[in-house]
Amino acid sequence: MNILETKNLHKIYDEKTVPVHAINGINLTIKKGEFTAIVGPSGSGKTTLLNMIGGLDKPTEGEIIIEGIKIHELSPHKLTDFRLRNIGFVFQAYNLIPVLTAEENVEFIMNLQGQHKAIREKRTIELLEAVGLGDRLHSRPGKLSGGQQQRVAVARAIASKPKFVLADEPTANLDSKSTENLLDMMEKLNREEEITFIFSTHDARVMKKARRVITVDDGIIVSDETK
Amino acid sequence: MNTYIKLAWRNLWRNKRRTIITSSSIVFSVFFACMMRSMQEGSYDSMIGNLVKFYSGYLQVQDTAYWEEKTLENSLEYDSALIAQIAGIEDVLLITPRLESFALSAYKENSKPVFVIGIEPEKEDRIIKLSQKIVKGNFISALDDGVLVAEGLARFLKIDTGDTLVMISQGYHGVSSAGKFAVRAVFKHPAPDFNNNMVFLSLAAAQNFYSAQGRYTSEVIMVEDHFDVKPAKKVIAGLLPPNKTVMTWNEMHPELMSMVEGDRAGGFIMLWVLYGVIGFGIFGTVLMMVNERRREFGVINAIGMQKVSINLMLFFEIILLAFLGALGGLVLTTPAIWYFYLHPIPLTGDIAEAMAQYGMEPYMFFSIRPVIFIIQAATIFGISTGIALIMMISVARLKIIKALRS
Numbered sequence: 001m002n003i004l005e006t007k008n009l010h011k012i013y014d015e016k017t018v019p020v021h022a023i024n025g026i027n028l029t030i031k032k033g034e035f036t037a038i039v040g041p042s043g044s045g046k047t048t049l050l051n052m053i054g055g056l057d058k059p060t061e062g063e064i065i066i067e068g069i070k071i072h073e074l075s076p077h078k079l080t081d082f083r084l085r086n087i088g089f090v091f092q093a094y095n096l097i098p099v100l101t102a103e104e105n106v107e108f109i110m111n112l113q114g115q116h117k118a119i120r121e122k123r124t125i126e127l128l129e130a131v132g133l134g135d136r137l138h139s140r141p142g143k144l145s146g147g148q149q150q151r152v153a154v155a156r157a158i159a160s161k162p163k164f165v166l167a168d169e170p171t172a173n174l175d176s177k178s179t180e181n182l183l184d185m186m187e188k189l190n191r192e193e194e195i196t197f198i199f200s201t202h203d204a205r206v207m208k209k210a211r212r213v214i215t216v217d218d219g220i221i222v223s224d225e226t227k
Numbered sequence: 228m229n230t231y232i233k234l235a236w237r238n239l240w241r242n243k244r245r246t247i248i249t250s251s252s253i254v255f256s257v258f259f260a261c262m263m264r265s266m267q268e269g270s271y272d273s274m275i276g277n278l279v280k281f282y283s284g285y286l287q288v289q290d291t292a293y294w295e296e297k298t299l300e301n302s303l304e305y306d307s308a309l310i311a312q313i314a315g316i317e318d319v320l321l322i323t324p325r326l327e328s329f330a331l332s333a334y335k336e337n338s339k340p341v342f343v344i345g346i347e348p349e350k351e352d353r354i355i356k357l358s359q360k361i362v363k364g365n366f367i368s369a370l371d372d373g374v375l376v377a378e379g380l381a382r383f384l385k386i387d388t389g390d391t392l393v394m395i396s397q398g399y400h401g402v403s404s405a406g407k408f409a410v411r412a413v414f415k416h417p418a419p420d421f422n423n424n425m426v427f428l429s430l431a432a433a434q435n436f437y438s439a440q441g442r443y444t445s446e447v448i449m450v451e452d453h454f455d456v457k458p459a460k461k462v463i464a465g466l467l468p469p470n471k472t473v474m475t476w477n478e479m480h481p482e483l484m485s486m487v488e489g490d491r492a493g494g495f496i497m498l499w500v501l502y503g504v505i506g507f508g509i510f511g512t513v514l515m516m517v518n519e520r521r522r523e524f525g526v527i528n529a530i531g532m533q534k535v536s537i538n539l540m541l542f543f544e545i546i547l548l549a550f551l552g553a554l555g556g557l558v559l560t561t562p563a564i565w566y567f568y569l570h571p572i573p574l575t576g577d578i579a580e581a582m583a584q585y586g587m588e589p590y591m592f593f594s595i596r597p598v599i600f601i602i603q604a605a606t607i608f609g610i611s612t613g614i615a616l617i618m619m620i621s622v623a624r625l626k627i628i629k630a631l632r633s
Contacts, residue, residue: 056529056627077533084531091631095526099237111230112531160531 009062024219037210088157088165147178164196235543253552269592284447330396345433364388364412373411379423525630549611
C-alpha cells in the first residue's frame with residue numbers, strides 16, 4: 001500500500017534571477033513499513049526532496065500525494081496541521097526544545113495534537129523506554145549526549161503516530177557507537193511497529209541498514225535498489 | 228494555554244543574565260517614572276488643595292461682576308431659598324457664605340494690609356479645617372466678634388492672643404470702616420502668602436465692620452472631589468438668576484492651571500524619554516530572543532506547532548518580561564511613595580524661598596493616586612505589546628526552510 005507518491009516533481013530555486021533546478025521531475029512511491037535511504041552527493045537534491053515530501057517546501061511543479069491528499073495544495077495552516085498528524089521529523093542537529101525535559105519534548109507533540117494528559121504520559125514513558133532512555137525522563141537536552149538527544153528526537157517523531165518519519169542526516173553528528181545504537185533502535189521500531197522511515201544520508205552505515213536505497217543526483221533518481 | 232505559559236516562562240530564563248538586566252531596567256524605569264509622576268501630581272494636589280481647601284472651595288457663586296472687580300459693591304444679598312436649592316444638589320457637600328475684602332491692620336507701631344474673610348465658623352471649619360490649624364488660642368463661634376490672625380501676620384505685627392487688632396477699611400457704598408477686634412487665636416496657613424496677611428472673623432462681625440449687613444461676596448461650595456465639579460456646576464448654573472454666576476476652582480485660578488499643565492507637559496516629555504529608553508531596551512532583548520531562535524521556531528513549526536501558537540508563546544514571553552519588570556518596579560515604588568506621602572520631603576534654601584514666593588509650601592509632596600501606578604504599568608504593557616506585535620509579524624513571515632538553515 002502506497003503511503004507516499006510524488007509525480008513529476010520539480011523544484012527550481014531563484015526562478016527570477018539565476019534558476020537552479022534542484023529537483024528535475026522525480027516520480028517516487030513509498031509503501032507502508034519501508035526503511036528507505038535517499039542518498040546522493042551534496043547538492044544532489046535529496047534534502048530538497050525530503051523537505052517537499054515533508055510538506056516543509058512547495059514544489060515548483062508536480063504533485064505530492066500522501067494517502068490520497070495532495071499536500072502541495074494545502075494552505076500553510078492546514079499543512080502544519082497535516083505535518084503534526086501525519087509526518088514525524090528527525091533532524092541532523094536533533095533540534096529538541098532546550099527548555100523542555102526529554103519527557104516534555106516527547107509529550108509536546110501529543111499535546112499539540114490535543115491528546116489527553118493520561119494518554120500522553122503513558123505513551124511518552126513507553127516511547128522513551130523503547131529508545132532506551134527510561135531513566136532520563138527528566139533530563140533536559142543539554143544534559144544528554146548527542147546520541148541520547150537523537151533518540152529523544154526519534155521518540156518525539158513517532159509519538160504522534162505518523163504515517164512515516166523523515167530523518168534528514170540523522171547520524172551526521174553521532175559517533176559510530178551512537179549511530180549503530182540509533183539505527184538498531186529505528187530498525188527495531190520499523191520491524192516491530194511497522195513505522196515507515198525515510199532517511200536522507202551520506203552515511204554508509206545507514207545505507208547498509210536500509211532495505212531500499214534511492215540514489216539522487218542532479219535532481220533526478222539515478223537508481224532505486226531494494227534489498 | 229498552560230503549556231505556552233510554561234514554555235514562555237522557561238524560555239525567559241534561558242538567558243538569565245539578559246532577562247535580569249532587561250527586567251531590572253524596567254524596574255528602575257517604572258520606579259523613576261512613578262516617583263516623578265507622584266512627585267509632580269503630589270505638588271499639584273498640594274497647590275490645588277491649598278487653594279481649594281484653604282481658600283476658594285471647589286465652586287463659588289458670585290455676582291457676575293465680582294470676579295472682574297472684587298469690591299463690596301459687587302456683593303450679593305443673602306438668598307436663603309437659592310442656598311437651600313444648591314445645598315440640595317446631590318454632589319454638593321456644603322455651601323457657606325463669605326464676605327471678603329481688604330483692610331489695613333495695625334497693632335502698636337506696626338501696620339500691614341490684610342486680607343479679611345468673614346465666615347460662618349462652624350461650616351467653614353468643615354471646609355478648611357481652620358480649627359486644626361490653630362497654633363495658639365481658641366476657634367471663634369458665629370456670634371464671636373474676635374478675629375483669627377495668621378501666624379506670619381501675627382509675627383509681623385508682634386500681636387498675640389488676647390491683644391487687640393485695629394483694622395480700617397472702606398465698607399459697602401464707600402462707608403469708612405474702623406474696628407477693634409480681640410485676637411482669639413493665631414493659625415498657621417500652609418500657603419506662606421496667605422499665612423502672612425490673612426484675618427478671619429465671623430460673617431456677622433465682617434458684615435458689621437464693612438456695613439454690609441445681609442450681604443456676602445461669594446457662596447463657597449464643596450463637592451466630594453474635583454471629578455464632581457463639572458456636573459455640579461451645570462446643575463447650579465441652571466438655578467442661578469442672571470446677576471449671579473458659578474465659577475469652578477480652575478476658572479478662579481487659571482494661572483495655576485496653566486502652570487500645572489505646563490509643568491505636567493514638561494514631565495511627560497521626560498517620561499517619554501524614559502519610556503523610549505525602556506522601549507528600545509526591551510526591543511533589543513526581544514529582537515535577540517527572536518533572532519537567535521529562528522531555527523527553533525522553524526523546527527517547532529515543522530513538527531506541527533502553528534505560527535499562531537508560536538506567536539502566542541512569544542507574546543507571553545514578552546509580556547512576562549514586562550510584567551516582571553513592572554511588578555518589581557511597583558513593589559519597589561509603592562512603599563517608597565507611601566513613605567514620602569506620609570512624610571513629605573522638606574525643602575530648604577533658595578528653592579524653599581522660591582516656592583514660598585509662589586505661595587506654595589516648601590515641601591516635596593507625593594501623590595498616591597492609583598492612576599499614577601496604573602498608567603506606568605499600562606504604558607510598559609502597551610510598549611511591550613507593541614514590540615510583541617512587531618515580533619509576531621516577523622514570526623508570521625517566517626519561512627520554515629530558511630529558518631531551519633539559519
